[in-house]
Amino acid sequence: MKLSFSSWRSSVAASILLITIIFCQCSQKAEPGSEAHIRNVTSAIDDKYLTKADASPGNWVTYGKNYAEDRFSPLNQINKENVERLGLAWSLNLGTTRGIEATPLVVDGVMFLTGPWSAVYAVDVRTGKKIWTYDPEVPRSTGEKGCCDVVNRGLAMYKGSLFVGTFDGRLISLDAATGKPLWEKLTVDTTKYYTITGAPRVVKGKVIIGNGGAEYGVRGYITAYDALTGEQAWRFYTVPGDPSKPFESKAMEMAAKTWSGEWWKYGGGGTAWEAMAFDPELNLFYLGTGNGSPWDWFHRSNGEGDNLFLSSIVAINPDNGEYVWHYQTTPGDTWDYTATQQLILADLEIEGQNRKVVMQAPKNGFFYVLDRITGELLSAEPYTYMNWATHVDKTTGRPVETDFSRYKEKNTVISPGPNGGHNWHPMAYNATTGLVYIPAHINNHFYGHDSNGATGTKLISTFVDGLDIRFDPSSPENMHTGHLLAWNPSTQKAAWVVKYEGTNPFQGPVNGGVVTTGGGLVFQGTGDGRLFAYDAADGTQLWEHELGGGAVAPPITYLVDGVQYVSIAVGWGGGPPALWNRFTDDIYPGTIFSFALDSIQSFQAKGVGRRTELIDLEVTATADQIKRGQQIYGANCLGCHGPMGTKGGSIPSLVYSAEGTFGIIEDIVLKGIFLPKGMPDFSGRLSAEDVSDIKNYLLSSAKVMKEQGN
Template sequence: MTSVSLARAISTALLCGALATPAWAAPAAMPTEASITANQATGKEWPSHGFDHAGTRFSPLTQISRDNVAKLGLAWSYDLESTRGVEATPIVVNGVMYVTASWSVVHAVDVKTGKRLWSFDPKVPREQAFMACCDVVNRGVAVHEGKVYVGTLDGRLVAIDAASGKRLWEQDTVEDRSRPYTITGAPRVFRGNVIIGNGGAEFGVRGYITAYDAATGKEKWRWYTVPGDPSKPFEDASMEAAAKTWDPAGKWWETGGGGTVWNSMVFDPELNLMYIGTGNGSPWNHRLRSPAGGDNLYLASIVALRPDTGEYVWHYQETPGDNWDYTSVQDLILADLTLDGKPRKVVMHAPKNGFFFVIDRVTGEFISAKNFVDVNWTKGYDANGRPIDVPEARSGQPYDAIPGPFGAHNWHSMSYSPQTGLAYFPAQNIPLNLSADTSWKGYGTNKPGQPMSNIGWNLGTALNVEAPTSKPFGRLLAWDPVKQQERWRYEHVAPWNGGTLATAGKLVFQGTADARLMAFDADTGKVLWQSPMGTGVIAAPVTYEVDGEQYVSIAAGWGGVFGQSQRASENNTPGTVYTFKLNGKAAMPAFTQHQAGNLLSGVKYDPAHVEEGTALYVSNCLFCHGVPGVDKGGNLPNLGYVDRMFIENLDRFVFNGPFTSLGMPDFTGRLSAEDVEKIKAFIQGTADAVRPPQP
């Protein structure tokens, strides 16, 4: 063979190989800890949940700016084939988007065309949906060295081949299958370990966070957030110290204790520290789980750990003796600020309890805290970083807690721009009155009248014994963490708006509950652009660059604990990824209108059953279906507007009915036939009560 023919043969072989291997195939080193750090300068990809290790959700891209954002148009859309909540932050690397839908289903999408490359369904058992307090959602994946990692709703961690979508390995993260553990959060990869926490504190579990070898799936370490049975050896010194802040008379270890790590994790490679936020107590009522009081470490805290070993380093507790479901799992952001003329390495946080915190991330020292909404559970924080109690808020008597358990800021993502020095996050109030449940008998006991107690929500706290008096709102805040003050705000029409994205183009993007994607001037809050969405938006946008063009993408799909029964939009389009670029010309997919139907009528019932039916409805149906005929319905139907046939034959649907395959609980053994008749009486009786008078 001549040199020319040999060259041609080699060229042909290389060409055939290139054609045979899709352009999107993932190289083995995609991405790594180092590449995530390097990407901070270019912003061409979105390789990690919060963009970078610090979780800033700030992109240095400037092609789309406040001067031209009005020219944004749709580049493509992608159907996630989901009718439940979509909370995922897409990951974008090497021209591929990896994004999750409800039920922990993973999709790989070509970012230039919006075409599906593969999808992976981990086959979450639908009958386990009731174990998830807050919809069958998933916040996304981690991608590391050619593998995609997803946590599943039923508590598994799965590694998937990034190129083919094939399962590589799987680990069961649940240490006790008798308890209802879930996963809704996105994994992270730090120091070669893929790290994941769990949910379930409303149902009585012990919180922990676990690291697995990213290559093999072998468990490397586990750190518990609350102590176990004090009669047994503690796992480490941090658990022994924590146990001193709990009262053994409450036997917290029997009810789990709570403290689940279901969302935020960030990492400082230079300090070799990872930071996590921990959740609420199990049960909510402080005096039930710890009768003599105590701070109950490490609930509602920021905790610093070594990512290699899980070693505890320091903590700061934001809500000692949590009594209001004030989780601290909302997005943590690492930044370097100049405070009192000195540079400080800090972690910034705006958790449920309504205060914006600035904490030294080297030592855990409290620096400052200022409320970003009105609060009535504390008078503020003293110089030592301890809240000043309002006794009435802990009295056990009905109290209109502000903020309520939905939080002044929930999991919806925060961003921080070093360019403007501002943090951007959704704030809200969803009124809820709290009081002590003095007859609480522990988990697994139903109490008619207690919301969702018959499916495990044994909170130890009674809700709305008295009607709340505060007003609901939703707003976007721009917050100065140095001056600890609001710079600007935008008032939305309702609470439960989406997370934010900040860019060097001096823009802030946010999706809204009323089904819009909006762009704001990062300095002033002026609305510069908006596009209709087919559904309410709760997730956060991302941005990236492909072949010299900047794109903005968002995964939209209404839901979450509030969105299951409430809505602020008349659109009801299935979950969709929308991707925009300058002068994009693609047509929007057809939007589907929410069909509330006619108010229920004609179901025969005994009016004497309405009172008992009310209590039964509250303990079985309320958080999913809302108040019949009063609420509009969220991503689940309001039973005051369904076809009469469903309510007349309600027993056929609640006892191992056809909707169990969609996630509805099977109430066999939980309800009797007589109970169902009483629930029917409440549904039709309430519809009759709210029916407008006929002319």
């Protein structure tokens, strides 16, 4: 068929018009916060972008700000000279009272963060409004599988997708523009007590995720999945399995020589639930590993061997997951001294030489500086009070332990305790000041051996209900306090410290992570509900703002439309004592706060009050029944509800329950009517008699506390 010239011209004109329309539509800037806008800006986050994340200082696109995980932002619009003008720009109620530990991600004014039960939120920073919410529908029955609340610390972002690890052990890829799932992988054996609370990392097109559960008898590992398809690329185990079976790698064959007994029957532990970093130039991926399962070295490994790779910093090849080197911070760990605390990569001048280093302040109380090429120990010095070791031998790289540290002959008070000199709360490194800023602790713990020799699936060593330990503020060994510590990693000396002290023996040790900036500032939220800005050089307090609720998550800072913001997600929770105690009058709903210069928004939120009156009901039980109730409570309830004397944190203290609660206590414990709230169903594990004895123990304790004036 032939076309006339006029028909051909009309056809060409129509085609040009169509192309013009398409071009105009594509060239128009998408509305900020729209689906098209989010897809455009998140799709740009690829391997090159992540490798050079510091080249885009206005965004915060990976958990630790960059692959070095230094949490340093060069932004300086907010600085030491004007920080007192910082005011609230907006706040957003997330509608939850469980713990929030997330580091938000921000790209071009769109924020992504996680909350309790692994929920994911997208927020428009320009308006402070939610764009979408994704609920992975984690079964509430899994809540008891975790030691430290149903928290989640964050997301990874790559080529238009978000990645979240869920509390019940799944890794899910979401469309960042819509929040809709793209793929999902189960990463754990759900018959065991595995959980995921940490943030994934994306390295060279792979999503890397670890897990938790070393307290409950699992074997640690991390796994890499193809970011686009979800197919497993490799898995690196952190402790060896059954030696009668083939080892997964030469690394596991080597590690097995450092174990004794039948450790594999108890899991072994070593879960990699938090610390990760990546050096693109060296092509090395670094991870920190956790404590043994069970805690007690004598039960776990017959008191023999270093038990690799527990409590270690391990370097692996991210292409195939193969072992490169390791350094063990706590050989034969028997105190829950994890090395899962944040790893920071930096270049330091040490003894006149420029060294590529990896730094860590793990639980055991020593600050480590290692050569990140070889794993060589460069230095290790105490950054907090300790009595379990005197120093680290520079020749062997091993801590020199005190003669009582392993509590072999008798139960002993050891410092630090399982909360560590520093826990998961992120520290930050500022190359300008040359200082690392650490949310540090001074604490102790009463360690002892299980008289029954049990190795089971629960903690061997835990807080002992009713144990009379006096907290003498004049004695560091008997203090439970927290502080912000500025530490010079080159000289291994403290530069300055800000102390957080309280009259409550558990008040002060738990505070939020930090961020440091090019404006010469350090920001930190605290457990008593405040956000502070300090001079990064000398620790002078320059600004503070009330948050209403306790903060454990770290703040971040970013730039939107030329305006620098500081944001923090606030929600009290996490491990003991956050589960048991609070340092504000009420528990406030989880809230995102965002601050900018000269902003003047007000914040008003109604707290969820906790009862302050002790329950007062008749006790109808013998002394033996009450004692039995105490034992059952300690084995089944104490981990979440806490010892007697605490006021209740993100989970209430049962001695402050209403009368009606005790009227339905069997329905709660044995019928699971509070399962939607995360309260386990103990039917099949406890009897009506057990529940009655627990009830009378609680009522009896309330009477004693009332007589003592509590």
